[in-house]
Amino acid sequence: MDMMQMNIGETAKHSGVSAKMIRHYEGIGLIPKATRSYSGYRTYAASDVHTLRFIRQARNLGFSIKQIEQLLGLWRNQRRPSSKVKALAQAHIAELDARIAEMQAMKRTLQDLAVHCHGDDRPECPILDGLAAPLAADASGARRGRAASTRH
Amino acid sequence: MDMMQMNIGETAKHSGVSAKMIRHYEGIGLIPKATRSYSGYRTYAASDVHTLRFIRQARNLGFSIKQIEQLLGLWRNQRRPSSKVKALAQAHIAELDARIAEMQAMKRTLQDLAVHCHGDDRPECPILDGLAAPLAADASGARRGRAASTRH
DNA sequence: GCTTGACTTTACCATCATAGGAAGGTGCAC
DNA sequence: GTGCACCTTCCTATGATGGTAAAGTCAAGC
Structure with a gap:
């Protein structure tokens, strides 16, 4: 070979x-x-x-x-300044942080809803109620002061 | 109206x-x-x-x-068992956990590399060295395909 | 030599949720 | 009766990857 x-x-x-x-x-x-x-x-x-x-x-x-x-x-580029590499890395770390925070906010909201759900044969379900709620429980931003996420 | x-x-x-x-x-x-x-x-x-x-x-x-x-x-469905809703929610929480963990692993590895980078005008850079390293520092503990952000 | 099978090539389609635009029709206020 | 905001459908793009299909290439076995 x-x-x-x-x-x-x-x-x-x-x-x-x-x-x-x-x-x-x-x-x-x-x-x-x-x-x-x-x-x-x-x-x-x-x-x-x-x-x-x-x-x-x-x-x-x-x-x-x-x-x-x-x-x-x-x-x-043999003459690169390492500062440029570090800046790229740090920008990416910031992106990761933002996405992690967003998903953690989702998780938290979802857990808050799930905690009160009996999870049995009965139909009552706070999870569905939460999803159907007019304008509450927006995990993608405002709720409980979470950092604003990638809105659009 | x-x-x-x-x-x-x-x-x-x-x-x-x-x-x-x-x-x-x-x-x-x-x-x-x-x-x-x-x-x-x-x-x-x-x-x-x-x-x-x-x-x-x-x-x-x-x-x-x-x-x-x-x-x-x-x-x-008025006759749904709330257990089904809860199962869906918990499955999603598990997905979120997996993605969060994956991104945290990335972040950690990246920070480990960045900490040792001077970030000045000199070219030496442990971040690039880490990326070029044969097979070390694999932060992707989990699957690659699913790693993309939830929105873009 | 010829067949077989593993490899390669290009080209196109699918994913997932969303946004943008083009080209043309509709509704209403002035 | 015109202008403008809205609506319609259809096409394209995103980002990174997987898949498939049809055809060409290579090496080994017989």
């Missing part, structure tokens, strides 16, 4: 990125166009696997493709 | 669900087809607004359309 040049399947295995997504990343310009074999198969080198692993790791941490595009640029 | 029958715009205002989404919900069968005026405009009654508010509240709590379909069925 020639590890210096491999087909997309092997590259997928080594990088943890599916062949499907490798093609997709190439299509949207996140990674450069792969070199092709005589018959048209994409061929990859170890450095490509390295890049794809970087991408996968960033995805695992929840970075969007756009953010990864920037991270890749910084990664490749 | 005649509150007993309104057009879609007014219904949207009263329910908090956009006209766009009301049509969409009708299209996917979440709500029944609206009655039409002689010229083809959809017309709604107060009870429709009520249903739409129920849907919006459930969406605010992060329920999926499929879950809302079930909740609506239970809501309309």
Whole structure:
């Protein structure tokens, strides 16, 4: 097996990125166009696997493709200021915080409703009542002073 | 103004669900087809607004359309056992918990990396190093596919 | 040589909930 | 009778991924 040049399947295995997504990343310009074999198969080198692993790791941490595009640029730039990387990371942490807070607010509201539900054969149900309530119990923002969430 | 029958715009205002989404919900069968005026405009009654508010509240709590379909069925069924509603709610709470935990793991990993980054003009950066690391620091304890935010 | 099976290619469709726009018809106030 | 706000349907896009189909390629076994 020639590890210096491999087909997309092997590259997928080594990088943890599916062949499907490798093609997709190439299509949207996140990674450069792969070199092709005589018959048209994409061929990859170890450095490509390295890049794809970087991408996968960033995805695992929840970075969007756009953010990864920037991270890749910084990664490749030997003269980057680390402040830019840190800023990207912190912005993403803030995003995560916002989404976590939003979901925690949902959870709390839902638990408040569920606590009072008997959960037996009878039809009375405070959960349904809460959902049907005119304008109360909006977990996506105001209730109990939760941080405003991604309104729109 | 005649509150007993309104057009879609007014219904949207009263329910908090956009006209766009009301049509969409009708299209996917979440709500029944609206009655039409002689010229083809959809017309709604107060009870429709009520249903739409129920849907919006459930969406605010992060329920999926499929879950809302079930909740609506239970809501309309006078002989429902409240246990079914509670089970739905608790399943959703579990989903929220899983997503919260996943994002918290991401956040933690990211913070661990960021803490050691100087964030100045120099290029050294533990964040990039962490992303490039062979197979370490995998914060995605859970599945990837479901990780996207609840709204975008 | 020929067959088989595992791989590759492109292209298109689906997801999920929502938003935007185009192109044209309707309703009402002035 | 005109202008404007509203309504209609249909199409497109989002973001990251999975799936499928039809066709071409490669290597091994016979």
